[in-house]
Amino acid sequence: MRTDFAQLRRLPDLLFPRRCPFCGSLLGPDALQGTVCPACVPEERRLQHIPARLPEGEHDFYAVREAAAAYYYEDIVRTAVLRCKRGGCFWYARELADRVAVLVFGALPAKQPGKMPQYAGVTALPLYSCIVPVPPNKPRPGVPGLPLLLARRLSAVLGIPVVTLLYIKNPGRPQKELTREERLRRAKAAFACRPGTDLTGKRVLLVDDIITTGATASACAAALLQAGAIEVTAAAIAATEELPKVQQKKER
Numbered sequence: 001m002r003t004d005f006a007q008l009r010r011l012p013d014l015l016f017p018r019r020c021p022f023c024g025s026l027l028g029p030d031a032l033q034g035t036v037c038p039a040c041v042p043e044e045r046r047l048q049h050i051p052a053r054l055p056e057g058e059h060d061f062y063a064v065r066e067a068a069a070a071y072y073y074e075d076i077v078r079t080a081v082l083r084c085k086r087g088g089c090f091w092y093a094r095e096l097a098d099r100v101a102v103l104v105f106g107a108l109p110a111k112q113p114g115k116m117p118q119y120a121g122v123t124a125l126p127l128y129s130c131i132v133p134v135p136p137n138k139p140r141p142g143v144p145g146l147p148l149l150l151a152r153r154l155s156a157v158l159g160i161p162v163v164t165l166l167y168i169k170n171p172g173r174p175q176k177e178l179t180r181e182e183r184l185r186r187a188k189a190a191f192a193c194r195p196g197t198d199l200t201g202k203r204v205l206l207v208d209d210i211i212t213t214g215a216t217a218s219a220c221a222a223a224l225l226q227a228g229a230i231e232v233t234a235a236a237i238a239a240t241e242e243l244p245k246v247q248q249k250k251e252r
Helices: 005-015 038-046 075-085 090-103 146-158 180-187 215-226
Strands: 066-072 130-133 166-168 191-193 203-211 231-239
Touching: 038 075, 066 090, 075 090, 075 146, 075 203, 075 231, 090 146, 090 231, 130 146, 146 203, 166 215, 191 215, 203 215, 215 231
Parallel strands: 066 231, 130 203, 203 231
Antiparallel strands: 166 191
8 A cells, every 4th residue: 555645744733732841722824923922923023133143141152153043932932942942842942943944044934823933044954064952951751852853844945955963961850950060061962973983074953842050951062063073053942141231021
């Protein structure tokens, strides 16, 4: 019997109808750029990180050429990320990755829910040779981490292959349980590339869900540079920074 691959590609849409990643509502034709329900639009816009590039003064970047995030890690953005990571709603990663593609890389938004943003690029050559996801601290067998899900979707939008090159040498305690100083100290020697990795002359896009201190991104970048990469750029859904006053909620 012939396999209908077009039908197989549509299977996730049939099993998991597209929903707003910020509140879980079904997305209709009035969704913002095919990814955000009308009720969440004001908050989604308030939490956008504009410009997307992260300031070095707020993070400890020492091996990353530059880093960017679509949002500040607050309120409905935090809820959306945790819904993917801890709530088991892994399918929301697609909408979140699409927002990263639009807000960070300037892709043209999807015209309707379930469609993919379109990326034309600025040159005939890809900006990056490959996309590398940050490995999860505590991987679960058969369950891809959020960075890998984001990387796969960005790969489809940007036309850049995903390679899983990094691993954690000493997982230890979760990052959220460590102080800033502990994160920086532990992260520097925590990551490595798999034996035989050769990134000579390649520009790498490193993808994570959240950038907090910058310690993880920098340590991953250092491992990639040791494997021959000429530069590493980091991108994430959100960054932990203080919201600008103009974007903070007004007290009633």
